[in-house]
Amino acid sequence: MEQRNLLERLARHLAAANPAFGPDHWQEQVEAAAGLLAIIKDPDDVMSQAGDDHVWRAMIDAALRQRWAIASAPAAEPPGGTDEEGDIPLTPDIVSGNRAEWVHLHEPQEKPK
Numbered sequence: 001m002e003q004r005n006l007l008e009r010l011a012r013h014l015a016a017a018n019p020a021f022g023p024d025h026w027q028e029q030v031e032a033a034a035g036l037l038a039i040i041k042d043p044d045d046v047m048s049q050a051g052d053d054h055v056w057r058a059m060i061d062a063a064l065r066q067r068w069a070i071a072s073a074p075a076a077e078p079p080g081g082t083d084e085e086g087d088i089p090l091t092p093d094i095v096s097g098n099r100a101e102w103v104h105l106h107e108p109q110e111k112p113k
Contacts (some may be wrong), residue, residue, distance in 0.1 A: 006063045007033050008070060027070065034067045 004012070008026070010033035015026035041060040043053055 005066045005070075007037065007066050010036060011070075030067055030070050034064055037063055
């Protein structure tokens with residue numbers, strides 16, 4: 001199983017929980033996930049009693065630094081792929097099983113004789 005970093009896991013969770021985004025748009029939630037991590041960077045009293053504050057802050061800082069690698073990663077190809085040239089994304093809602101949508105109608109002067 002692929003091991004994802006904490007920031008990506010949080011972003012995926014936020015995207016899956018929000019119907020406006022959905023699980024395929026998790027990269028749009030990276031900043032929200034980073035915001036959550038920034039909030040918990042400073043441990044509360046109970047957390048401080050359980051462990052070393054400096055280690056906790058270093059771990060959160062390491063997770064936050066990973067956001068730049070996620071942000072610069074190329075976006076995944078749309079689930080439906082692209083056209084032959086790779087210019088037009090073909091998402092599942094654009095492409096249907098209707099073959100008539102793929103027929104190109106030519107003007108009379110363009111038709112082969």
